Amino acid sequence: MKRLFKIYRHVLYFFALPIFVSSFFRPAVGKEYDVGFWKKISLVRSFRKTIRSIPSASDWLEHLAMAERILLIPRSVEGGVIECGAYKGASTANLSRACVLTGRTLYVADSFEGLPEPVEEDRYHLQEVKGKHKEYRKGDYAGAFEEVKQNIRRHGDIQCCEFIRGYYENTLAGLKDKKLVFVFLDVDLNDSLKTCCKYLWVGLEGGCFLFSHEAQDLAFVSHFFNQAWWQEHLKTDAPGFIGAGTGLPLGIAYGSAIGYTVKK
Ligand SMILES: C[S@@+](CC[C@H](N)C(=O)[O-])C[C@H]1O[C@@H](n2cnc3c(N)ncnc32)[C@H](O)[C@@H]1O
Numbered sequence: 001m002k003r004l005f006k007i008y009r010h011v012l013y014f015f016a017l018p019i020f021v022s023s024f025f026r027p028a029v030g031k032e033y034d035v036g037f038w039k040k041i042s043l044v045r046s047f048r049k050t051i052r053s054i055p056s057a058s059d060w061l062e063h064l065a066m067a068e069r070i071l072l073i074p075r076s077v078e079g080g081v082i083e084c085g086a087y088k089g090a091s092t093a094n095l096s097r098a099c100v101l102t103g104r105t106l107y108v109a110d111s112f113e114g115l116p117e118p119v120e121e122d123r124y125h126l127q128e129v130k131g132k133h134k135e136y137r138k139g140d141y142a143g144a145f146e147e148v149k150q151n152i153r154r155h156g157d158i159q160c161c162e163f164i165r166g167y168y169e170n171t172l173a174g175l176k177d178k179k180l181v182f183v184f185l186d187v188d189l190n191d192s193l194k195t196c197c198k199y200l201w202v203g204l205e206g207g208c209f210l211f212s213h214e215a216q217d218l219a220f221v222s223h224f225f226n227q228a229w230w231q232e233h234l235k236t237d238a239p240g241f242i243g244a245g246t247g248l249p250l251g252i253a254y255g256s257a258i259g260y261t262v263k264k
Contacts, residue, residue, distance in 0.1 A: 012252050020250050024064050030071040033102050043067065047094045050155040056090030057141060058186060058213055061250045062258040063091055067098035069209050069260075070182050079179035079205055080105035084168065084196050085186035085213070086112075087141045089148035093156030095184065100157040104181065109164040109171060114142030115188060116167050122189045127216045129246055129254055136188055168192055172199035180204045186213035193223055198233050204263045210239075215247035215259030224261050239263065 023029075025040055035043075047060040047067075070081060081104050086092045092108050099106040117138040125134050143151075145165060152158045164171050168187075172195060180203045185196050193214070204210060214220040223229065224241035231237070242248075243259025250256035 024068045054090040063094040070098040079181035081182040082107040083184045084109045086110040088143040089151035096156035099160045112145040114139040168195040183210040211260045215243040
């Protein structure tokens with residue numbers, strides 16, 4: 001029965017795939033960067049290959065949704081792309097392909113030693129939509145620096161990458177004034193999220209996107225609605241979050257883990 005259900009889901013996925021990727025194939029996506037249909041096909045193939053080759057905490061469709069956004073940023077808007085949370089470099093490799101096509105620097109920020117020790121209230125997270133608890137421990141999702149670089153060399157383009165190595169608390173303050181056009185946070189812990197927002201939001205250009213891979217974690221995304229925190233730390237209104245609780249509709253049954261907010 002379990003096997004039958006698995007086959008059923010594969011069949012569903014096969015037929016749903018054209019719907020999931022249809023937005024990426026819109027002519028407007030990549031137009032400014034001369035990224036047409038065949039380049040997009042090649043991106044899709046390489047994204048899928050990356051995910052099969054490198055252990056990843058995210059899915060290629062999620063990477064594609066982010067690549068779409070990067071390809072839509074007008075050339076006239078200057079700034080780099082940042083990923084916080086690389087693990088083994090799968091999402092990094094795929095994002096680097098979009099960055100090369102658009103001539104953007106990809107800042108890759110990670111401890112390269114995995115998660116820091118979570119404070120007690122950050123140790124267990126509930127994914128409401130799946131009804132599942134997840135426990136986080138120090139060192140989870142560790143990807144060694146050389147291993148990550150090697151994975152990016154094999155499956156992405158390391159030329160556009162600048163690495164920011166260490167815990168965010170010690171490294172991201174230096175980026176406070178850096179112009180950014182796209183932020184991807186896949187950092188698991190609420191504490192890490194707050195540090196990232198504190199230091200990266202100011203540099204994010206107006207109209208640009210911040211994606212998070214914790215969309216299904218309500219405690220996590222509630223941060224984007226916490227008016228008091230945003231007023232205290234960034235003197236601005238809480239931006240809200242698209243996909244809070246379920247993520248963007250990119251998967252069968254459980255949606256996806258990805259969602260975003262836009263800087264006004
Ligand atoms: C779930 S993994 C990232 C998964 C990756 N994006 C992928 O798709 O495979 C979380 C990453 O966040 C990093 N991380 C979380 N909090 C951090 C912090 N405070 N400082 C530095 N790195 C941190 C961990 O080292 C880990 O690589």
